[in-house]
Amino acid sequence: MSRFDLRPPAFWFAGQPGLAACLLWPAARVTAAITRRRIARPGWRAPVPVICCGNLSAGGTGKTTLALDLLARLKARGVAVHALTRGYRGTASGVLRVDPERHDATLVGDEPLLLAAVAPTWVGADRAASARAAIAAGAGCLLMDDGMQNPTLVQDCTLVVIDGATGFGNGRVLPAGPLREPVEAGTARARAAVLIGPDRRGAATGLPPGLPVLRAGLAMAPEAAALRGTRLLAFAGIGRPGKFFDALRALDLELVAAHGFPNHHPYRPAELARLRNQAHALGARLVTTPKDAVRLPAAFRRDVTALGVGLLWADPAVVETLLDEVLEATGTVPRTGKPRR
Incomplete structure (x- = not known):
């Protein structure tokens, strides 16, 4: 498992480096030195x-x-x-x-x-x-x-x-x-x-x-506007799932539930079953990102709407x-x- 598979620790994004960051400072110096030497190669x-x-x-x-x-x-x-x-x-x-x-x-x-x-x-x-x-x-x-x-x-x-x-x-x-x-x-x-x-x-x-x-x-894909008035259950396994959820809310879409997963998350059958069952119970449509959609089994993907973003x-x-x-x-x-x- 990669060190980036898990969600990043909260102290990474604190305003000022706290105790954990200070304790890890020697390891950070090693990382910086290794990267510097690697980049210097022709x-x-x-x-x-x-x-x-x-x-x-x-x-x-x-x-x-x-x-x-x-x-x-x-x-x-x-x-x-x-x-x-x-x-x-x-x-x-x-x-x-x-x-x-x-x-x-x-x-x-x-x-x-x-x-x-x-x-x-x-x-x-x-x-x-x-x-x-x-x-x-x-x-x-x-x-x-x-x-x-x-x-x-x-x-x-x-x-x-x-x-x-x-x-x-x-x-x-x-x-x-x-x-x-x-x-x-x-x-x-x-x-x-x-x-x-x-x-x-x-x-x-x-x-x-x-x-x-x-x-x-x-900017969310134009087809997102067609989902106004539809109850949505959103899920995403990207670097910051909250960005996707916020983009949906910014369009005044009705987000009744949102589930974030780690970046590049490989969805397990049990997880997909829970998402499907919750969506059914809430009378909601499943929505996710295109990056997540390509990781879904074809049978499950047919029941999910993928909404992309552009710059x-x-x-x-x-x-x-x-x-x-x-x-x-x-x-x-x-x-x-x-x-x-």
């Missing part, structure tokens, strides 16, 4: 641009949501973009191109199935090996979902994704806090930060003065300009001509 430079949607914190910050948004934008420009991801909790070994018709979440993980619905997607722990396979298959641009701390592939543009509700937590590195590496170390390699949601923890104030901050909110950018032109700069700097011109502005 990686392979691909002949096509590499964009990484990464983060500094463990857990759900919105990396995949950003990756899906950028994949769609790059495809709209005519760029032959492929996605690279680790395939967390999948059993596949080596490098594998995801085929949503043949592969399931047990084999490739849940997030790769979402990415593969938008663009060709490759899973593999070695990002350089995945990159070579993608380029051989015709990729003209690579977009990494996670992997900011993976040194095997040189990144032309690293975007640090920040959840506005949790920020950088108590500011400490694992296991004393939620950070994979110190903020100053990670942001030094970033092209920009992407802040999703209101900055309730003041994360932007801890960023380098010259680092651009792109701001966005979450609502404060200034979409800034995102397009960033993509322009990355593509032009690496000499990438889409098949349809000059990148759209």
